[in-house]
Amino acid sequence: MAFQVPRGTQDILPGQSERWQFIENIAREVCSIYQYKEIRTPIFEHTELFLRSVGESTDIVQKEMYSFEDRKGRSITLRPEGTASAVRSFVENKMHAAAQQPVKLYYIGPMFRYERPQAGRYRQFVQFGIEAIGSEDPAIDAEVISLAMSVYQKAGLKNLKLVINSLGDQDSRSAHREALVQHFQPRIGEFCADCQKRLAQNPLRILDCKKDREHELVQSAPSILEYLNEESAAYFEKVKFYLEELDVEYTVDKNLVRGLDYYNHTAFEIMSNAEGFGAITTLAGGGRYSGLVKEMGGPEIPGIGFAMSLERFLAAIDAEQAELPIQSAIDxxxxxxxxxxxxxxxxxxxxxxxxxxxxxxxxxxxxxxxxxxxxxxxxxxxxxxxxxxxxxxxxxxxxxxxxxxxxxxxxxxxxxxxxxxxxxx
The missing domain is CATH 3.40.50.800 (Anticodon-binding domain)
Incomplete structure (x- = not known):
C-alpha cells in the first residue's frame, strides 16, 4: 500500500526547509530587537478554551476545528490559532504579576483548521504571532504593527499594504451592533444561513462573510467609525499618530472586520499587492482585545497581537521574486x-x-x-x-x-x- 500525505498538509523537504528556517530566523531576530520572548504552548487544548475565546459565532468554531474526545471523554481540540493558548498560559502562570509590563510574547508553530485547501492555505499551517498583554497605551498598538511590517520588509518584500480600522470600545460596538441589526433585519432572508444566525449572535461578522461580501447591504452597511464615542475616536487617532511617527504607511478601511470575537479598538491586516499573488491577498492580521484575559480567569487587562501564515509569507516572497540569501554551499x-x-x-x-x-x-x-x-x-x-x-x-x-x-x-x-x-x- 502506498501512503500519501493527508489532504491539506504538506511535506517540507530539504531545499525547501531552508527557506522556512530563514524567515523563522528573521521573525526571531526582529522579536529579539523589540524585546518579545518566545512562548511554546501545547498543540492541543481543552475545546472549551476556544469556544470561550475565539467565539461560538465564528467560522473557526462552527466549521473548522479539529476536535475529538480523549480516552476519558474530555473534548480536546488541535489549536486553530495561537492567541487563546498564549493568554491561557499568561493567566495560568500568573505572568500579570511580572515586574515588567506589558508582557511581550511570540510563538511559531503549527495550527489546524478543517477548511478547503487552496493556494497558500492548508489544514495544517504554521503561524508566527505575537501578543503584548498588559498595556492600554496606543503606542503598543503601533509597535505591534511596526514589528509585523518589519518582518516582511527584512525578508525583502516591498509590495505591502497595511489597512487599519477601529472596532471601538464596548459602548461603541453596542451602538454599532444595533445599527447593523436595523440595517440587515428587513432583508436578512437574502443572506446565507450562517449570516442569518450571525444577525442575533454577532452582526459584525456579517461584514466578514465570504459568501455575501458583495451583497449591496454589506457594501452600504453603517461604519463602526460613525459610532465611535469620544474616547474610542481619540484612541484611534493616537494609534494613527504613532504609526506616522514610526514611518509606517497605512490606509483606513472602515469595513475591516477581524474574524475573531475578542477584538476591540485597533484592528489591522497586512496584504500583498504583488502581481499574480492571488485573489486572497491577506498576509497577516491582528488587533487589540479586552476581556479575554478576564475570560480566562485573570485580571481585567487588555492585550494586542497578530498572526501571520508562514505559507503565505513564502508565497509573497515567490510572487515578488525576492531572493533569499540562503547559503547551501559547504566549506x-x-x-x-x-x-x-x-x-x-x-x-x-x-x-x-x-x-x-x-x-x-x-x-x-x-x-x-x-x-x-x-x-x-x-x-x-x-x-x-x-x-x-x-x-x-x-x-x-x-x-x-x-x-x-x-x-x-x-x-x-x-x-x-x-x-x-x-x-x-
Missing part, C-alpha cells in the same frame, strides 16, 4: 583514495566540523572522479584530497574550487588553513 569536501585514506578521512571530517566548518565525505565508495562530482553538487568551496602517499607524510592536498589553486598542507593544519582562506587572510 570542504574530503575526498580519499585507498582504504587507509578512507578510514583516516573520518577523523579529518570530524576535526573540520569541530572547528566550525561545514564538511562532507563520500559514503558510497565512489572513485575520485565521482567524489569530485559530489563536491560540485554540494558547491564545496574546497576539496581536500587524501591519498596513501600523502597519508604517510601526514599531509593532504587542498584545492580551492573557485580559483583552482592547489596546495599541500599538514593534516593537523587543514582546518586552520581553510578558515584563514575563508576569511581572506
Amino acid at each position: 570542504c569536501y574530503v575526498a580519499y583514495m585507498g582504504d587507509k585514506a578512507k578510514d583516516r578521512s573520518v577523523s579529518i571530517l570530524n576535526h573540520l566540523r569541530k572547528a566550525g566548518l561545514s564538511a562532507e565525505r563520500d559514503y558510497e565508495n565512489k572513485k575520485l572522479k565521482g567524489q569530485f562530482k559530489s563536491a560540485d553538487r554540494l558547491q564545496a568551496r574546497f576539496v581536500a584530497v587524501l591519498g596513501e602517499d600523502e597519508l604517510e607524510r601526514e599531509a593532504i592536498t587542498l584545492k580551492d574550487m573557485e580559483s583552482g589553486e592547489q596546495q599541500e598542507v599538514s593534516i593537523s593544519d587543514l582546518a586552520e588553513v581553510i578558515l584563514s582562506r575563508k576569511n581572506g587572510k
Whole structure:
C-alpha cells in the first residue's frame, strides 16, 4: 500500500526547509530587537478554551476545528490559532504579576483548521504571532504593527499594504451592533444561513462573510467609525499618530472586520499587492482585545497581537521574486583514495566540523572522479584530497574550487588553513 500525505498538509523537504528556517530566523531576530520572548504552548487544548475565546459565532468554531474526545471523554481540540493558548498560559502562570509590563510574547508553530485547501492555505499551517498583554497605551498598538511590517520588509518584500480600522470600545460596538441589526433585519432572508444566525449572535461578522461580501447591504452597511464615542475616536487617532511617527504607511478601511470575537479598538491586516499573488491577498492580521484575559480567569487587562501564515509569507516572497540569501554551499569536501585514506578521512571530517566548518565525505565508495562530482553538487568551496602517499607524510592536498589553486598542507593544519582562506587572510 502506498501512503500519501493527508489532504491539506504538506511535506517540507530539504531545499525547501531552508527557506522556512530563514524567515523563522528573521521573525526571531526582529522579536529579539523589540524585546518579545518566545512562548511554546501545547498543540492541543481543552475545546472549551476556544469556544470561550475565539467565539461560538465564528467560522473557526462552527466549521473548522479539529476536535475529538480523549480516552476519558474530555473534548480536546488541535489549536486553530495561537492567541487563546498564549493568554491561557499568561493567566495560568500568573505572568500579570511580572515586574515588567506589558508582557511581550511570540510563538511559531503549527495550527489546524478543517477548511478547503487552496493556494497558500492548508489544514495544517504554521503561524508566527505575537501578543503584548498588559498595556492600554496606543503606542503598543503601533509597535505591534511596526514589528509585523518589519518582518516582511527584512525578508525583502516591498509590495505591502497595511489597512487599519477601529472596532471601538464596548459602548461603541453596542451602538454599532444595533445599527447593523436595523440595517440587515428587513432583508436578512437574502443572506446565507450562517449570516442569518450571525444577525442575533454577532452582526459584525456579517461584514466578514465570504459568501455575501458583495451583497449591496454589506457594501452600504453603517461604519463602526460613525459610532465611535469620544474616547474610542481619540484612541484611534493616537494609534494613527504613532504609526506616522514610526514611518509606517497605512490606509483606513472602515469595513475591516477581524474574524475573531475578542477584538476591540485597533484592528489591522497586512496584504500583498504583488502581481499574480492571488485573489486572497491577506498576509497577516491582528488587533487589540479586552476581556479575554478576564475570560480566562485573570485580571481585567487588555492585550494586542497578530498572526501571520508562514505559507503565505513564502508565497509573497515567490510572487515578488525576492531572493533569499540562503547559503547551501559547504566549506570542504574530503575526498580519499585507498582504504587507509578512507578510514583516516573520518577523523579529518570530524576535526573540520569541530572547528566550525561545514564538511562532507563520500559514503558510497565512489572513485575520485565521482567524489569530485559530489563536491560540485554540494558547491564545496574546497576539496581536500587524501591519498596513501600523502597519508604517510601526514599531509593532504587542498584545492580551492573557485580559483583552482592547489596546495599541500599538514593534516593537523587543514582546518586552520581553510578558515584563514575563508576569511581572506
